[in-house]
Every structure is written in structure tokens, then in C-alpha cells.
Amino acid sequence: MTTQFEPVIGLEIHLQLKTKSKLFCACPSGMPDEAAPNSAVCPVCTAQPGSLPVLNKGAVELAVKAALALNLNINKVSIFDRKNYFYPDLPKGYQITQLFKPISDNGYLEINGRKIAIARAHMEEDAGKSVHRADATLIDLNRAGTPLLEIVTEPQINGADEAYNFLTRLKSNMQWVNASNCDMEKGELRVDVNISLRPAGTTTLGTKVEIKNLNSFKAVRDAINIEIGRQTDMLNNGEKIKQETLLFNKETGATVPMRSKEDAVDYRYFPDPDLKPLLLDDKWLEDMKNLRPEMPEAREARFIKDFALPQYDAGVLTSRREISEYFEEVLKTGAQPKSAANWILTDLLGALNAAKKDIEQSPVKAAALGKIINFCDNGKISRAQAKKVFEAAWQTGKEPETLIKEMGLEQVSDAGQLETWAKEAIAENPKMAADVRSGNAKAVGALIGSVMKKSKGKANPGLLNEIFNKLLG
Ligand SMILES: [Zn+2]
Incomplete structure (x- = not known):
């Protein structure tokens, strides 16, 4: 016997905020991929000893605009934390993010009359890029320190189409308030999906699996459908779902394991001592709310x-x-x-x-x-x-x-001129005129046609119709 399962889906979206400079330094943000590697870097975003981060006010402004467009509550106090992990393209050895006190929380987007809750949206910096070659891996830090807004939904999305519609609405709202260009090909909008199944009608959440590397909304929809199928088969065969991170392969249309969460890293989060808590001014926040289009x-x-x-x-x-x-x-x-x-x-x-x-x-x-x-x-x-x-x-x-x-296009609507033409047409086409008089209403079209020809298409056909009806009625 097979059980009916329902999917429970949550989304994590990384949105690149459209600022001129990076989150904690004055280097230009959003450099194109083809820019010379490491051409937009400074001591701060390359983590030189003694350098200190300075928060970009423009990024805070865009984060608040974006959050308001997602009906999020803005927190007057938020705190930047360090997320510690080692990766070659992360020069500091930690990423600055907001874990404990994000800039915004408790929002929603309405999709076809259903409110999908958004748990939070917090600010963080992007990492650099590793460029893998046959003989070496090279590091480009142009992207390191780019301001991001990470938006996390509650696990309330109930299918691939709803996820697709949610993302479409989110993108449209973000572009609407000019917070981000949301160009997925440039990595300005990135989506991770977590998904679990549970027997239809029950409320306990099943074991969730995360899918990364989704670079279009279509890929999100396809990956969710494939994952629902895979988990349904496993559960019906009495197998257990393993909590893991999967990559979606667009070519094969399959989800493949990336890493198992069993050996999940401990990020040792703690508040960044180099950055004071972010306090939003009441008046400023009020102005931002009033500016919401x-x-x-x-x-x-x-x-x-x-x-x-x-x-x-x-x-x-x-x-x-x-x-x-x-x-x-x-x-x-x-x-x-x-x-x-x-x-x-x-x-x-x-x-x-x-x-x-x-x-x-x-x-x-x-x-x-x-x-x-x-x-x-x-x-x-x-x-x-x-x-x-x-x-x-x-x-x-x-x-x-x-x-x-x-272009000599002006339509002739002058009643006198039209009547002159109409009378000429009647005189020149007595048979057509007789037809109209004897009740053949359709014949008037031919008379109008002859005036249109005479006037080189400029006569107003609506008025001509009235005039003919008057003359021949
Ligand atoms: Zn910099």
C-alpha cells in the first residue's frame, strides 16, 4: 500500500543589494565577472591585519527597503556576528552575518491568496570566488564583502509551483523597490531549497534535505518535483530519508549528494567585536516606511x-x-x-x-x-x-x-466636404445608390469605399456612413 505524502518546503534566498560599494569598505560592489581578478579589493575585504570594517549606510537603507517590501518587521537594534569557518576564498576565516538579532523578521508574501510567512531577512557579506584550473586554484576577492540580504521563509510552501510563484513575486518586489537587480545569471539572486515529506494530513515534520546550486526558478521547480518523487519512492519502500545537502544537476535532472549533515560544522557564532550594534533612528525609519511605494x-x-x-x-x-x-x-x-x-x-x-x-x-x-x-x-x-x-x-x-x-494623414471629418464627396459618389454610382434606397443596407459599404478612394483614405468612414444614410434614407 502506498501512502499519500505532502511536501513541506522552505526557501533561503541570497539577494545581492544594489549598492555602489561593499558592505564594510569603499571598494566597488557588483564588479562584472570579466573584470580583472582582485581589481576591487582593499585591506578590509582582504583581511589585512589591523584593518577594521565600517558599515555601509547605503546597504542598510536597501536592506530596510527590501524588508519593508516583504512585509517584514524592522528591528531597531540588530547585531553583526562572526560565522567562523575555513575556506580559501574567505580571507578573514569568518563571514560577517546576523544570526541572533537580524535587521528584520516576521514578514510574509501573499501568493494566490495564501500568506507564506518569512521568518527573517538578515544582512551579511558575500565570500570571494575560487577559480579552479588544472594545475592550481586561484582566488578572486572582487566579490568578497558584497552586501547580501539573506531571506528565509518558514517551511510553509506546499509544492513546486507555489515555490516558483513565491520567487517570481519576491523578485518582482525586490526590483520594484530597486533593492536588487536580481539577475540570477550574475549570482545576484541565489536560491537554496529545503524539503521534507510527511503523510498527508499530519503535522510532524519529516527529515529535511537541502538542495543547493539552483540557478533559475525553473531549476527550483524541477528540483522540487524530482526530490518529491525520490523521497516518495524511498518512504514507500520503507527507507529512511537522510538529512543531507544535495546538488541539482540540470543536465541529468537528478539530485546528487554534496555533503552529509551528520558531520555538520560548528560555526562558533559570536558577535563581531569590531562592529557596534546597528541602531536605527526612529525618524529615519519612519521616513523609510513613508517612502515605501x-x-x-x-x-x-x-x-x-x-x-x-x-x-x-x-x-x-x-x-x-x-x-x-x-x-x-x-x-x-x-x-x-x-x-x-x-x-x-x-x-x-x-x-x-x-x-x-x-x-x-x-x-x-x-x-x-x-x-x-x-x-x-x-x-x-x-x-x-x-x-x-x-x-x-x-x-x-x-x-x-x-x-x-x-505624412498628410489627417482624417477629414468636415461634414461639408464629406457631403460633397458623398453626393459625387451617388451621382457616379447610380446602381449602388438605388440598391441602398431599395433597402440593401450592405450596399452602402461600396459607396463609402468609393469615397475612401476619392479622398485617398482620409475620409472619416463613420461620419460617411451617417451621411449616406441621411442622403439615401
Ligand atoms: Zn575593500
């Missing part, structure tokens, strides 16, 4: 409620903060929300995708797109003409009204 969930809900947008439109518009701001700029021109959403979702994002540009780099600014939408919705130009104006504005950066003149 409207977050994507709230903005999406507002777009749906205030502008009657479909959920899909609101979701895409709030997928990045800059897109949502662009949309609101377009609305300032008086454009209808649904028209603005349509233009942004199809024409603008389509063009940006094709050109591999972000919306901040769009050659058509929000004010210009707003004008194009208004000209189109007010009947000055047709939808097809508006598309041409948009393309020309994209190429030249010129104002829409200038382009409409230059």
Missing part, C-alpha cells in the same frame, strides 16, 4: 478597480514598476484607460521586445503615445494611421502632430 499587488488591484481593466491587463502593466508608471503618465494626457492599456500591451511592449529595450528606453515617451491615442480615439486619424504615426515616432522621435501633418 505602492506595491505591485496593491497597484494591480487599484488598476482593476479604478480603471475597470481586465486582470490580465492590470497584471502586465504592474509586472514592472516602470511600466505601471508609464501607463499612469499616458493617462495624464486624458487617454482612455482601456485604450492606453491596449496600446501599451500590444504596440509598445511588442516594439520594445523586438528592439530588446526596457520601457525607460522607449523612443516613444508616454506623453507622445497619449497624444497618438487621443488623435485616434477622437477620430482625427484612423487606427491604421495611428499605427503608422506610432512607427514614425519610434523611428524619428518627432511629435505626433508634426508627423500627422508631414
